[in-house]
Amino acid sequence: AIARALVNEPEVLLLDEPLGALDLKLRQEMQIELKNMQKRLGITFIYVTHDQEEA
Structure with a gap:
């Protein structure tokens, strides 16, 4: 899914x-x-997580 999203070269x-x-x-x-x-x-990543260790 990440590779598919990156194909379009998003900002x-x-x-x-x-x-x-x-x-x-x-x-x-x-x-x-x-x-x-x-x-x-x-690329700017907006990363959403509920895991406090991951944040």
């Missing part, structure tokens, strides 16, 4: 609970990957 990407269904280890890996992707692409 802002809304991520609504993107890691909610993942286990802890994969969630941590994906957090790092999302941060790296944001820096590399220069």
Whole structure:
């Protein structure tokens, strides 16, 4: 879903609970990957989560 959203080269990407269904280890890996992707692409991410550790 993230790749599909990035194809259009948006200026802002809304991520609504993107890691909610993942286990802890994969969630941590994906957090790092999302941060790296944001820096590399220069796109503003709006990241919504209810997990205080993730925030």
